[in-house]
Amino acid sequence: MAEKITPRSQDFSQWYQDIVLQAKMADYSPVKGCMVIRANGYAVWEKIQQDLDRRIKKSGARNYYFPFLIPESFLKKEAEHVEGFAPELAIVTHAGGKKLEEPLVARPTSETIINSMFAKWIQSYRDLPHMINQWANVIRWEMRTRLFLRTTEFLWQEGHTCHATAEEAEAETRTMLGVYRDFAEEILAMPVCWGRKSDNERFAGALRTYCIEGMMQDKKALQAGTSHNLSTNFAKAFETQFLDKDGKQKLVHQTSWGVSTRLIGGMIMTHSDDKGLVLPPRLATTHVVIVPIMPKADTKGAVIAAAGSLRTEIENSAAVKALPYEIGILVDDDDQKQAGWKFHEHELTGTPIRIEIGPRDLEKGTAVVTRRDLGVKEFVALSEIPAKIAGDLAAMQGEMLEKARKFRDENTFEVDTYDEMKSKIEQGGFFVVSWSGDSLLEKKIKEETKATIRCLLLDENYEPKKSSKPCFYTGEKSEKNVLAIFARSY
Amino acid sequence: MAEKITPRSQDFSQWYQDIVLQAKMADYSPVKGCMVIRANGYAVWEKIQQDLDRRIKKSGARNYYFPFLIPESFLKKEAEHVEGFAPELAIVTHAGGKKLEEPLVARPTSETIINSMFAKWIQSYRDLPHMINQWANVIRWEMRTRLFLRTTEFLWQEGHTCHATAEEAEAETRTMLGVYRDFAEEILAMPVCWGRKSDNERFAGALRTYCIEGMMQDKKALQAGTSHNLSTNFAKAFETQFLDKDGKQKLVHQTSWGVSTRLIGGMIMTHSDDKGLVLPPRLATTHVVIVPIMPKADTKGAVIAAAGSLRTEIENSAAVKALPYEIGILVDDDDQKQAGWKFHEHELTGTPIRIEIGPRDLEKGTAVVTRRDLGVKEFVALSEIPAKIAGDLAAMQGEMLEKARKFRDENTFEVDTYDEMKSKIEQGGFFVVSWSGDSLLEKKIKEETKATIRCLLLDENYEPKKSSKPCFYTGEKSEKNVLAIFARSY
Numbered sequence: 001m002a003e004k005i006t007p008r009s010q011d012f013s014q015w016y017q018d019i020v021l022q023a024k025m026a027d028y029s030p031v032k033g034c035m036v037i038r039a040n041g042y043a044v045w046e047k048i049q050q051d052l053d054r055r056i057k058k059s060g061a062r063n064y065y066f067p068f069l070i071p072e073s074f075l076k077k078e079a080e081h082v083e084g085f086a087p088e089l090a091i092v093t094h095a096g097g098k099k100l101e102e103p104l105v106a107r108p109t110s111e112t113i114i115n116s117m118f119a120k121w122i123q124s125y126r127d128l129p130h131m132i133n134q135w136a137n138v139i140r141w142e143m144r145t146r147l148f149l150r151t152t153e154f155l156w157q158e159g160h161t162c163h164a165t166a167e168e169a170e171a172e173t174r175t176m177l178g179v180y181r182d183f184a185e186e187i188l189a190m191p192v193c194w195g196r197k198s199d200n201e202r203f204a205g206a207l208r209t210y211c212i213e214g215m216m217q218d219k220k221a222l223q224a225g226t227s228h229n230l231s232t233n234f235a236k237a238f239e240t241q242f243l244d245k246d247g248k249q250k251l252v253h254q255t256s257w258g259v260s261t262r263l264i265g266g267m268i269m270t271h272s273d274d275k276g277l278v279l280p281p282r283l284a285t286t287h288v289v290i291v292p293i294m295p296k297a298d299t300k301g302a303v304i305a306a307a308g309s310l311r312t313e314i315e316n317s318a319a320v321k322a323l324p325y326e327i328g329i330l331v332d333d334d335d336q337k338q339a340g341w342k343f344h345e346h347e348l349t350g351t352p353i354r355i356e357i358g359p360r361d362l363e364k365g366t367a368v369v370t371r372r373d374l375g376v377k378e379f380v381a382l383s384e385i386p387a388k389i390a391g392d393l394a395a396m397q398g399e400m401l402e403k404a405r406k407f408r409d410e411n412t413f414e415v416d417t418y419d420e421m422k423s424k425i426e427q428g429g430f431f432v433v434s435w436s437g438d439s440l441l442e443k444k445i446k447e448e449t450k451a452t453i454r455c456l457l458l459d460e461n462y463e464p465k466k467s468s469k470p471c472f473y474t475g476e477k478s479e480k481n482v483l484a485i486f487a488r489s490y
Numbered sequence: 491m492a493e494k495i496t497p498r499s500q501d502f503s504q505w506y507q508d509i510v511l512q513a514k515m516a517d518y519s520p521v522k523g524c525m526v527i528r529a530n531g532y533a534v535w536e537k538i539q540q541d542l543d544r545r546i547k548k549s550g551a552r553n554y555y556f557p558f559l560i561p562e563s564f565l566k567k568e569a570e571h572v573e574g575f576a577p578e579l580a581i582v583t584h585a586g587g588k589k590l591e592e593p594l595v596a597r598p599t600s601e602t603i604i605n606s607m608f609a610k611w612i613q614s615y616r617d618l619p620h621m622i623n624q625w626a627n628v629i630r631w632e633m634r635t636r637l638f639l640r641t642t643e644f645l646w647q648e649g650h651t652c653h654a655t656a657e658e659a660e661a662e663t664r665t666m667l668g669v670y671r672d673f674a675e676e677i678l679a680m681p682v683c684w685g686r687k688s689d690n691e692r693f694a695g696a697l698r699t700y701c702i703e704g705m706m707q708d709k710k711a712l713q714a715g716t717s718h719n720l721s722t723n724f725a726k727a728f729e730t731q732f733l734d735k736d737g738k739q740k741l742v743h744q745t746s747w748g749v750s751t752r753l754i755g756g757m758i759m760t761h762s763d764d765k766g767l768v769l770p771p772r773l774a775t776t777h778v779v780i781v782p783i784m785p786k787a788d789t790k791g792a793v794i795a796a797a798g799s800l801r802t803e804i805e806n807s808a809a810v811k812a813l814p815y816e817i818g819i820l821v822d823d824d825d826q827k828q829a830g831w832k833f834h835e836h837e838l839t840g841t842p843i844r845i846e847i848g849p850r851d852l853e854k855g856t857a858v859v860t861r862r863d864l865g866v867k868e869f870v871a872l873s874e875i876p877a878k879i880a881g882d883l884a885a886m887q888g889e890m891l892e893k894a895r896k897f898r899d900e901n902t903f904e905v906d907t908y909d910e911m912k913s914k915i916e917q918g919g920f921f922v923v924s925w926s927g928d929s930l931l932e933k934k935i936k937e938e939t940k941a942t943i944r945c946l947l948l949d950e951n952y953e954p955k956k957s958s959k960p961c962f963y964t965g966e967k968s969e970k971n972v973l974a975i976f977a978r979s980y
């Protein structure tokens with residue numbers, strides 16, 4: 001009955017789609033470009049939300065909820081912003097049976113509506129910093145969509161903060177970049193490069209944009225999170241001002257930052273294999289599946305009882321309780337399904353650890369433990385299984401990150417010339433180059449190679465890292481030359 | 491600096507608005523009918539979500555996410571449904587810079603889009619029951635809006651389930667009604683009547699609608715949650731069918747059920763007083779505020795240290811840890827603010843317990859403990875405070891429910907004639923009457939008194955409870971007569 005997953009080597013894009021659909025992470029909807037997030041996908045989003053929400057609250061922001069519909073005129077107040085988003089807007093023209101006097105747009109992001117409230121709430125330096133976050137749906141009318149990676153509607157969190165000084169806003173922008181980087185590596189087990197966007201890729205309305213970028217198994221980059229220093233651009237447009245200690249009215253300095261359901265796609269393309277999903281334990285709901293092997297009626301009862309005891313022992317084990325998260329254990333004793341079918345199903349949906357236990361295991365006092373990412377069967381004494389599970393889950397989380405980091409590093413190349421990059425671009429990878437910073441040249445490179453600057457690497461002061469080499473494109477040495485990563489991307 | 495809250499006795503509606511705005515629960519937005527949920531309000535919504543989500547998952551449903559935009563044609567597939575919702579729709583006509591071929595509507599509820607997916611996913615009896623839930627924003631273009639109670643956009647959860655038989659669907663509808671009832675009473679401390687809606691008040695597209703109804707302090711009713719048996723109405727419209735064990739294709743029997751951010755308004759109007767919010771402990775983020783009283787510089791250090799120790803002792807106390815939720819404790823030692831200002835602020839925002847500790851308390855080894863709902867100061871030995879806090883929080887949750895229940899019962903009247911109800915209707919309350927069930931008469935009563943049937947009371951079989959008395963309106967005895975609650979409502 002099982003459908004076949006296209007191997008990565010044959011068609012990476014098809015492989016990704018097969019996994020998303022067959023593991024019931026998401027499905028296509030009848031609304032163009034919009035997906036349905038199914039239970040297995042949404043459970044991952046809930047894990048992402050729980051952990052990231054804790055980090056965001058710890059950073060000092062509190063959750064709010066702002067209207068989904070924004071007056072069209074609001075978007076027009078910040079010139080770059082409207083230029084960037086206008087082509088992607090969905091517009092409500094009629095409501096309650098009437099034509100609206102002013103059209104409302106479905107939020108593509110909420111800087112404008114939130115600034116209209118900031119302008120009302122913020123009066124004095126005592127009201128600063130003001131730090132808010134929102135978990136919400138947004139709509140951007142995309143032409144080419146892919147499940148999780150780029151959809152017309154997606155779910156995200158968007159943080160918005162106001163500060164008294166430019167320095168504080170810059171510090172907050174960097175802090176949140178760090179929160180995203182740590183989150184991506186610790187929870188998604190996704191190693192990320194981080195840096196600043198070039199002007200071409202900057203958020204519409206920002207002074208500067210920082211980002212984290214992961215490398216997928218097809219060696220393409222995925223932008224996984226962005227943090228923007230908005231300077232006073234939106235404050236000017238909305239007159240978001242405060243009375244400072246010195247008695248002067250000043251504009252607030254702002255930031256915004258976000259990650260979205262796109263992370264789920266990135267996680268899948270970082271870790272999964274030709275058998276299906278490989279979930280980092282931190283994102284799993286069911287961490288361990290125990291499959292009782294029941295070949296004969298006379299031993300069935302004993303095997304099911306042993307599987308149940310094993311579950312209890314794992315649940316109650318001090319080592320398992322010491323893990324920084326609660327683990328879910330399923331005894332899959334449905335006797336309408338063959339063990340082989342169950343193995344396949346749990347490999348497809350990415351359950352981190354499988355335990356098989358049958359009559360012969362019972363005689364020997366052992367069970368077979370298999371880590372999803374390694375796929376190697378191990379015979380383990382029953383008494384040692386709880387400690388083994390705790391150790392394996394912790395190890396798996398760390399080793400998945402390191403495996404992905406090794407892959408990323410092996411596919412990151414320092415190249416000195418444009419010809420060298422062009423000769424390697426079809427194989428994919430990250431290309432670290434010395435770059436003179438010309439936006440027009442960057443566009444030309446994109447046209448010729450489909451590669452863009454993913455980020456400018458930064459020095460310890462978060463300024464683009466100087467390069468002593470000639471620009472890889474122009475061949476010219478210059479004080480302005482900095483290190484940039486070029487790659488094809490999602 | 492503090493604004494004054496209008497007393498309930500003077501203007502209940504203004505009192506409610508004062509509390510919502512001054513306690514920073516929500517604010518008006520520049521988008522007509524849409525509110526901004528501020529941090530204090532959203533924190534309550536998060537507590538509601540956490541607890542209710544657990545109950546919903548325990549019932550067997552899993553969380554999904556479906557598109558916000560629905561093709562207009564989908565709503566038209568179920569005749570009653572479109573008739574009910576058409577006047578409230580917001581319509582997207584343009585997107586991505588172009589006029590859409592088919593307009594999309596902002597979801598007012600998701601039966602239609604979800605059925606389009608159910609029809610794809612459900613093939614066989616093995617796929618049933620199929621139980622899903624969604625936490626989402628919805629839009630209903632309302633003419634008259636009030637913060638939390640009725641807003642153009644609101645947040646809610648909507649459950650949607652498919653079953654093989656009519657009996658199973660009816661059982662699920664009742665189960666979820668029970669989940670809502672228990673949740674309202676245990677977590678919101680809001681006593682609710684429950685029953686079936688009359689045909690006039692039934693959900694557009696349902697066979698029957700069950701509901702829970704709370705009584706606010708102005709003696710008006712608030713519909714707090716609904717659970718619908720949809721029968722095969724949507725299944726017919728979307729051809730949601732399954733191959734049953736007997737080899738026949740059959741329509742699925744469906745339910746849907748939801749509660750929304752309206753619950754926050756209901757909770758406020760059930761418990762709060764003229765000083766501000768009174769939060770049931772289960773909905774608080776900060777449960778205890780410790781206010782150090784620091785009249786002089788030489789004792790300030792000792793008082794702050796004692797406040798800190800007290801926090802630690804409360805946090806580490808076994809009695810506090812045995813509570814079914816984590817508690818938040820704030821030491822409010824900001825010396826820019828007077829103690830009186832802090833008392834006022836925490837009364838306004840509903841912190842369940844306040845502890846004052848000053849130099850004289852230190853000498854005596856005591857502190858002053860005040861429960862927000864009672865407002866009575868108690869001197870308590872420091873060593874006894876942790877147990878006192880645990881006891882007070884548990885007692886407060888239960889007593890708030892009982893106080894509200896007593897109020898509700900004292901304002902519930904059995905009336906035999908329409909004249910009797912009319913003579914009392916201005917005072918408010920629930921009116922339990924014998925009712926012959928005529929929809930046209932019900933509409934007439936609404937016109938004359940602004941009162942509607944909140945629910946038909948049910949017998950042990952969930953059928954409307956027979957009444958042996960004559961109909962309170964027609965004066966006629968009949969087998970059809972049942973017990974109904976009439977009330978004015980939000």
